[in-house]
Amino acid sequence: MRHIWLSIFLSLSLYADAHIYLFHRFDDLRYPTTNTSTKELKTFFDYLKNNHYRVIPLKKLSHALKTNSKIDSKWIVFTIDDAFKSFYENAFELFKEYNYPFTIFVYPLATQEGYSDYMSWDELNITSAYGEIGAHSFSHSHLVGKNASTIIKDTNRSLNIFKKYGFDIKSYAYPYGEYDEDVFKIIHSFDFETIVNQNSGAIDEESNRFNLDRIPLTGKIDIEHALHFKHLNATWIKPSKYPKDSVLKVIKLKIDKKFKSVMLYVSGFGWQKVKVKEGIIELLFDKKLSSKRVRIIVKSDDNHYSTKIIVKD
Numbered sequence: 001m002r003h004i005w006l007s008i009f010l011s012l013s014l015y016a017d018a019h020i021y022l023f024h025r026f027d028d029l030r031y032p033t034t035n036t037s038t039k040e041l042k043t044f045f046d047y048l049k050n051n052h053y054r055v056i057p058l059k060k061l062s063h064a065l066k067t068n069s070k071i072d073s074k075w076i077v078f079t080i081d082d083a084f085k086s087f088y089e090n091a092f093e094l095f096k097e098y099n100y101p102f103t104i105f106v107y108p109l110a111t112q113e114g115y116s117d118y119m120s121w122d123e124l125n126i127t128s129a130y131g132e133i134g135a136h137s138f139s140h141s142h143l144v145g146k147n148a149s150t151i152i153k154d155t156n157r158s159l160n161i162f163k164k165y166g167f168d169i170k171s172y173a174y175p176y177g178e179y180d181e182d183v184f185k186i187i188h189s190f191d192f193e194t195i196v197n198q199n200s201g202a203i204d205e206e207s208n209r210f211n212l213d214r215i216p217l218t219g220k221i222d223i224e225h226a227l228h229f230k231h232l233n234a235t236w237i238k239p240s241k242y243p244k245d246s247v248l249k250v251i252k253l254k255i256d257k258k259f260k261s262v263m264l265y266v267s268g269f270g271w272q273k274v275k276v277k278e279g280i281i282e283l284l285f286d287k288k289l290s291s292k293r294v295r296i297i298v299k300s301d302d303n304h305y306s307t308k309i310i311v312k313d
């Protein structure tokens with residue numbers, strides 16, 4: 001009996017973990033795949049406010065992970081990549097109105113060159129009073145497959161420019177959300193407090209603050225879907241990288257023994273049900289990959305997600 005009540009309690013209280021969302025452009029209809037309408041955003045903000053979610057700075061979430069503190073399931077973090085001008089012109093006021101902090105991941109090349117679509121240093125300076133500025137590489141080039149010295153140089157170049165303009169950088173977001181073990185090791189060797197990716201998932205106490213999932217929100221925001229993610233603690237074993245011959249032979253990972261089966265997704269191949277044996281998922285996949293960027297996603301019945309991204313160099 002006690003067990004039943006405990007299960008019910010757990011299923012209710014674990015409804016969701018903390019969530020980090022990712023935006024690019026606002027009210028910019030030229031780029032529908034990376035655009036969010038501020039009308040949709042306002043509806044989402046109202047929902048969060050009315051349902052007692054708390055929008056917190058990324059550094060607060062990261063600090064809780066660093067200090068093994070409790071992660072509050074009502075915590076929400078907002079991040080904006082690339083520093084497009086449409087954030088400054090169309091969304092900044094809304095964030096201010098709700099008093100919602102944010103992190104803007106900037107790649108200084110665009111700002112330095114004064115590309116018309118991007119925020120200026122002055123504009124970044126103004127927004128930084130309400131949010132954090134993070135690094136998004138210097139040149140926004142693909143990092144997977146680049147040699148270590150190129151990545152180190154690119155990162156240092158961005159940090160030096162940020163420093164010149166008075167920004168103290170504590171977090172990093174991979175360009176295109178692309179990384180592998182080599183890229184991770186190099187970026188991790190810098191002093192960042194937090195590294196974020198671009199895989200849809202949530203954050204709980206077992207999350208790694210150097211590999212945090214972010215959920216992109218574009219087009220029409222499905223609020224229930226946006227909030228349904230939970231973190232799945234997984235150790236990915238295979239593949240470790242994009243296969244040289246593009247044939248993905250085996251998918252193998254370790255998850256909690258309590259899961260008996262999961263749904264597994266591979267970009268280009270859709271979802272399939274897979275059995276878990278004693279916490280091990282091992283699937284002979286043996287298919288030729290067609291896209292350069294492939295996500296392998298594992299999802300439990302109760303919406304715990306873990307993603308492995310592999311990128312062709």
Ligand SMILES: [Zn+2]
Nearest residue numbers: 081082175176
């Ligand atoms: Zn970007």
